[in-house]
Amino acid sequence: MKAHWWKALGVVLVLYTIIFGFLGSVPRLPILNETIRVLYFHVTMWFAMIILMIASLSYSIGYLRDNSPFRDLKAKEAALTGMFLATLGLVTGSLWARFTWGAFWVNDPKLNGTAVTMLIYLAYFILRGSVEDPQKKARLAAVYNIFAFVMMIVFIGILPRMTDSLHPGNGGNPGFSGYDLNSDMRMVFYPAVIGWTLMGVWIMNIKVRYTKLTWKLNEQLD
Numbered sequence: 001m002k003a004h005w006w007k008a009l010g011v012v013l014v015l016y017t018i019i020f021g022f023l024g025s026v027p028r029l030p031i032l033n034e035t036i037r038v039l040y041f042h043v044t045m046w047f048a049m050i051i052l053m054i055a056s057l058s059y060s061i062g063y064l065r066d067n068s069p070f071r072d073l074k075a076k077e078a079a080l081t082g083m084f085l086a087t088l089g090l091v092t093g094s095l096w097a098r099f100t101w102g103a104f105w106v107n108d109p110k111l112n113g114t115a116v117t118m119l120i121y122l123a124y125f126i127l128r129g130s131v132e133d134p135q136k137k138a139r140l141a142a143v144y145n146i147f148a149f150v151m152m153i154v155f156i157g158i159l160p161r162m163t164d165s166l167h168p169g170n171g172g173n174p175g176f177s178g179y180d181l182n183s184d185m186r187m188v189f190y191p192a193v194i195g196w197t198l199m200g201v202w203i204m205n206i207k208v209r210y211t212k213l214t215w216k217l218n219e220q221l222d
Helices: 002-023 033-066 069-100 109-130 134-162 183-221
Strands: none
Touching: 002 033, 002 183, 033 069, 033 134, 033 183, 069 109, 069 134, 069 183, 109 134
């Protein structure tokens, strides 16, 4: 049980986020109104995605140092789980945009940067599938993963802050913490970040364990 406490914590925090995210009190702001509740899902999922992409980056760097196939596997699964969370974040963000900006997608630097970032990481998986030699594939993927992470920071972290953007905290707009993330929302927001991150790590670990078992089974069959 000691080894699984963080999984239980992740489940509890996500359930807490869902319950209090929909039922807890939120500030009554113009335009946003009740839609501000999406903050607990859209933004926190993206926080979790970035953490998983950092983990993927660290595993890729580790692979370049010791050529461990397990590090390459973890880099791949961390990135894949990060893409899953990014997709959920993009969907919830589009729903939020529909009610606050009037459309599911608008010409916004951060939205466009998000789309480019996801295409860059999609190319990472295409690259992995296009090379047959395991060592060559892992090394190329590791190098590309470093490039992909740098591009993600540029497209969703740097460029939106240098241009006009509808997103809070970008293009001169105040961040949520600056004007409407009150104490009640913080009590849900921060646990949500931890909860979604733990769930993402759990999904990644399940996929890693499944692949390892597949490798062992194939070795026995051979």
